[in-house]
Amino acid sequence: MIFNRIPTDRVNWVTSSFLIGTFVLALTAVPAYIWAFGINWFQVILFVVMFYATGMSITLGYHRLFSHMTFKAKWPVKLFTLLFGAAAFENSVLMWASEHRAHHKHVDHEDDPYAISKGFFFAHIGWLLFKLDSDEGYEGVADLQKDKLVVWQDRYVQWIAVAVGFVFPALLGYAYRHDWVGALGGFLFGGVARVVAVQHCTFFINSACHTFGNQPYSERCSARDSFFMALFTFGEGYHNYHHEFQHDYRNGVKPWQWDPTKWAIWGMQKVGLTGGLRRVPTEKIILAQIAQAQRQLELKLASSQVTLSESTRTLLQASQDYLTELNNRWAAKRREYVKSTEEALENSREAMGELREELKMALAHLKFVKTIEAVL
Ligand SMILES: [Zn+2]
Ligand SMILES: [Zn+2]
Structure with missing residues (x-):
């Protein structure tokens, strides 16, 4: 009531x-x-x-x-x-x-x-x-x-x-x-x-x-x-x-x-x-999304009756490994960035191109993880 x-x-x-x-x-x-x-x-x-x-x-x-x-x-x-x-x-x-x-x-x-x-x-x-x-x-x-x-x-x-x-x-x-x-x-x-x-x-x-x-x-x-x-x-x-x-x-x-x-x-x-508009950096937002998508998928997998085929499971594992690895790497980069902002700013320009590619890859993997979650 x-x-x-x-x-x-x-x-x-x-x-x-x-x-x-x-x-x-x-x-x-x-x-x-x-x-x-x-x-x-x-x-x-x-x-x-x-x-x-x-x-x-x-x-x-x-x-x-x-x-x-x-x-x-x-x-x-x-x-x-x-x-x-x-x-x-x-x-x-x-x-x-x-x-x-x-x-x-x-x-x-x-x-x-x-x-x-x-x-x-x-x-x-x-x-x-x-x-x-x-x-x-x-x-x-x-x-x-x-x-x-x-x-x-x-x-x-x-x-x-x-x-x-x-x-x-x-x-x-x-x-x-x-x-x-x-x-x-x-x-x-x-x-x-x-x-x-x-x-x-x-x-x-x-x-x-x-x-x-x-x-x-x-x-x-x-x-x-x-x-x-x-x-x-x-x-x-x-x-x-x-x-x-x-x-x-x-x-x-x-x-x-x-x-x-x-x-x-x-x-x-x-x-x-x-x-002075304040924005959270894109990679930090995607990191949060990745961590959350993985958490939600794990929960669904644990409670689901559906058994995934061997090949899907391998693909999913590869995707999750990639996202976890990316998560760790970005978190380390962020710590480095905080430590020496000026130096990082110098490096950041060349790192930007690389980061953009990684973001694209991360989003593709994230989509895959979400698709699997949706069919469970
Ligand atoms: Zn509020
Ligand atoms: Zn509220």
Whole structure:
């Protein structure tokens, strides 16, 4: 039962009223408005623009910039994500980052604020409904507390949230139609319906992204990769990668993976608004994939009833030997690289061509191992 681990004696009435109230309004007042006054393109566009502005302020600003420092940003980017991030009604960036850093540090354990081990409902929204104000504190964000804009946002976050999240879309609605019906439409579509949509998309990262999908990089924690979830989470659905390499500005690390947040960060770099984008080296990512693929295959082989033919087994053994050998060699290279960065930089140019060939070979072998795994 999903409700059995919920401490019902500690309900946060303010948060609960807001979360449940907006949800109920989105399901009642929004359809009632459409029934009474209809819906026009302006309202649809307002919803979509506000959805992306506030949702990506959370993923790009709150998450990848402030919580993980995966890149640097000029003040206009900071200010925009602080204003529109507040309008997502997910508290101040100080509070959000403090909780999120605790999530990474204690993932799946008692001190993880939204631990999936306490159930899907708890990780999704329960942790907010039952988080008393007295529980609030700012641990692990001393670096952010030096940022004047961040501290300013923390002080006025509820005011900013109401102004940017509700009053702003209502004013736009009024400007479009010059009457109260227009203002109400702006408030309902750009404010209420949008805030409910953005919040549940964010909540899915803590619930669904720790439940559904695969684990191509590590089984160290419950985080999973899912293209489907990435569609609803501005690219944060590649959560297994993110938990393994949290300092990479990309969550969907492969070029084809759906990650609008990474494209926005990269695009803004081109016009000088962001910089210092942090990337995990490709060979390190492939090493993690190789180790994980081998672990998963061993598990499957151990539990499978299927017996492989002699030739397949020989091929598989050769592939695994090659990947293990490559794994060891790359790990040694990495240690060397750390020891003498300058020297390695000199050698790295010629080593790059060689490495590229090895990467290609490794991927071919990895594909073979995965194919065998799939038929088991
Ligand atoms: Zn997570
Ligand atoms: Zn994170």
